[in-house]
Amino acid sequence: MNTYRNRPDAIRALVQDDRVHRDVYLSDELFALEQEQFFANTWLYVGHASQVPNAGDFWSLDLAGRPVMMVRQPDGAVRVFYNRCAHKGSRLVTDECGNTGKFFRCPYHAWTYKLDGAPLAIPLKSGYEGTRLKECESGQGLTAIRNVHVYRDFVFARLSSEGPDFASYFGEVLHAIDNMVDRSPEGRLTVGGGVMRNIIHCNWKMYLENINDTVHPMSTHESATQAADALWEGRAPDAPKPMAMEQILPFGSGYEFFDKMGGRVFANGHSVLGVNFSIHSNYAQLPEYEEAMRAAHGAERAAEILQRSPQNSVFFPSLSVKGSPQVIRVIRPLAANRTLIEAWSFRAAGAPDLLFERAMNYNRLVFSPMSVVAHDDLHLFESMQQGLRGEGNEWVSLHRNFDPAELEQASITTNGTNELLMRNQFRAWARYMTAGMETAA
Template identity: 75%
Template sequence: MYRDHPDRIRALVQEDRVHRDLYVSDELFALEQEFFANTWAYLGHASQIPQAGDYLTQDIAGRPLLMVRQADGGIRVLYNRCAHKGSQLVSDASGNTGKFFRCPYHAWTYKLDGAPLAVPVRSGYEGTNLKNCESGQGLSPVRGMAVYRDFVFVRLSDEGPSFEDYFGEALRAIDNLVDRSPQGRLTLAGGAMRNIIHCNWKMYLENINDTVHPMSTHESATRAADALWEGRAETEPKPMAMEQILPFGAGYEFFDQMGGRVLPHGHSVLGTRFSIHSNYARLDGYEEAMRAAHGEERANEVLTRSPQNSVLFPSLSVKSSPQAIRVIRPLAANRTLVEAYAFRAEGAPELLFERSLSYNRLVFSPMSVVAHDDVHLFESMQKGLRAGGNEWVSLHRDHRPGEAESGAQDVNGTNERLMRNQFHAWADFMTSRMGGGA
C-alpha cells in the first residue's frame, strides 16, 4: 500500500492533522527502518566505553551495531556481524573484548578497528578469492559516524545530510548540557532506566512537546504534592522531590508563556524563556566554579537557560537541567523502548548528580508518581486509534490556515506546531529516497 508510493505517505501528514496509520500500521513501521537509516540517530556516550576494547552494542534501524574504544583512544562504530557467516561477534549489551574480536562460530578474529586478524585453517584459503571479497576485508564500518562532545551519532545510509547540516542549532542543547560541568565533561552514571511501552514511538516523542497534558494527566501527583506542601512559606527550602514535582501543576498560562522554538528536520526546544526546571535551589560553590571555568558571560548563559525538553529528532530528548536524557528505541508499530540516563557533571557538586537520579526516578520510572499516568494513556491511545470512525489525529492548536510553517521559528509553549514539525520531518525523510510516487 505504501512501499514505493511516496505520495500516499505524504498524504498521511496534512497541515493540521495526521492519519492514524502513522501509529498503527505495521507496513509503515517496516518502512521506518529506512527512515531511521536516513537520519542521524543517537547511539551512545563515549563515557560508556572508557577503556581500549570496551564496547557497547545497539540495534538501530534493525541493524546490530558495535561501538568500540580503540587502542589510540578513538571510537569506531562497526556492524556487529562476522564477515564470514554473519554471526554477531558479541551478544552482551556491553563489555570488554580485549585486544581483538573473536567470532564464537568459527573463531575468525578481527582487530579493534575491524581489520581482519586471523582465520582457522588458513591454508584452505590459499589460492581462493577471499582477499578480494568483502568477507576478506574484515568488519564493515559505519561510515556515517559523528562524535559531538562525547555524544555518538550514526547515519547508516550513505546518502543524506551531513551531521552539522542535519542538527544545526539543535546541537546547542548538548552544549548547554555539557557546559554545566566546570570541566566541560560528562560521565554517564547510575545505569539505564528502561521501560517498554506498548505504543508507537512517535506517540511518545510528540508527548515530549505536549505542555497541555500535565494539568489533567498528572493531576493526582501534583494534588498530592500540593497537599503535603500546603501552608509552607514560599521562602522555605523544598525537599528535592517537592522541588521537582510541584511545577508540573503550574497551569496552562505558565506552560504557554515558557515558549518554544521549532527547528528544521524535526528538532525543537521547549522552554526557551523558562521551564519547570528554572527555579531549582542553588548549590554552594557551583556558580563560582562555573564562572571560573567558563567566564561570567558563558556561565550565566548556561545557568539561566534550562529548557524543559530539547528534541534531537528522531531519537534523543535532552534535559540540560536536571542533566538527563531519554533515548527512544522503536521496537514495533505498537512497542517502544525508552531509556533514561543521568549524567555526572565533572567538577560539579555531587548534589547535582543526585538531582538527576532523583528526577529520573520520580518522572521516568514506570513505577513513579508521574510516568505511570503517561504509560497508561499511551497504551490507551494506541488501542483507541484502532476504533472505527474518525481516522485522523488532531494537531490544530495554534495552526493558522495559509500561514507558513517552515524553517526555524519561536512559538508559544502550548503550540502544536512543535509536534507538526516532527511529523513533517518524518514525511520528508520517509520519502526522500523514493521515486515520484503514484
C-alpha cells in the same frame, strides 16, 4: 497488500498541514519502511563516549533493527561497527558491554578482527588459498558504519550512505548539548548510575510528540500534583523544598505557565521547549558551584548556561535532552506498537554531587514506570494505541495554533502550548520517509 512501499505520495498524504492519519501510529507496513528508510536517512543517537572509556571497550545495541557496537580504538577514537562476523553473520559480542582486549574473536568459528575491524586471523587459512575470499566482502573484515559523528562525547550515526551531514541535520539544536555539557566546570560529562529501561506498548511517535505536549500535565498528572500540593500545603512559598517536591510541584503550574515558557522549532523535526523558562528553572541555587562555573566559563557564559534550563530539547528522532537536571531519554522503536525508552543520568565533572543526585532522583521520580508520573503517561499511550483502531475518525488533530505561515519557515519561536512542535516532527518524518523513494521506484 502494498499500501505504501514505493508510494511516496501515499506516505506524504498521511501528514497534512494540521493533522496526521492514524496509520502513522498503527501500520506495521509503515514501521517496516521506517526501519528501512526513515531511520537510515536520519542521524540516530548511538551512545556516550564515556560508556567506552578504554581501548577495547565496547557497547552493543540494536539501532533501527540492526545490531551495532560502539568500540573505543587504541588511538582514543570511537568507531561504530555492525555487530556481525564477516564469515557467517554471528554476533561478535552478545554482552551489552565489556572489553574485548586487543581483538574480536567470533564465538562460532574463531575468525578474529582487529579493533579497527580489519581481518586478523582465520582457522585453516590454507583452505582459502586460490579462492575469492580476499575479493569478497567477507574477506574485508567488519563492516563499519561510515557516517559517525562524536559531538562533545555524544555519538551519533547515519546508516544510509546518502543524506545530510551531521552539522546540517542538527544545526542550532546542538546548543542544547552544549548547555548540558558546559554545566560541568571542566566541560565533561560521564554516564552514571546505570540505565532505566521501559518497554511501552505504543508507537514511538506517540512518546516523542508527548515530550513537547505541555497541555497534558494538568489533567494527566493531576493526581500526582494534587498529592504533592496537599503535602506542601501551608508552607511558605520560599521555604526550602525537598528534592522530590522541587521536581514534582512544577508539573501543576497551569496552562498559562506552560504557554509562556515558549518553544522553538528547527528544520528536520528538532525543537526546544522552554526557551524562556521551564519546570527546572527554580531549583535551589548552589553558590560555590556557580562561582566555579564563573571561573571556568566567565561570568556572562556561566549566567547563560545556568539561567537557561529548557524543559526538553528533541534531537529528532531518537534523543531528548534535559540540560538541567542532566538526563536524557533515548527512543528505541521496536515495532509499530512497541517502544523501548532508556533514561540515562549524567555526572558533571567538577560539579557538586547534588547535581548528579538531582539527575538520578528525577529519572526515578518521573521516568520510572513505578513513579507517580510515568504510569499516567504509559496508561494513556497504550490507551491511545488501542483507541485509534476505532472507526469513524481516521485522523489525529494537531490544529492548535496552526498558522499557514509556519509552512514557509524552518525555524520559529512560538508559545509553549503550540502544537507546531509536534507538526514539525511529522513534517520531518514525511520528508525522510520518502527521501530517495522516487529514485528507488
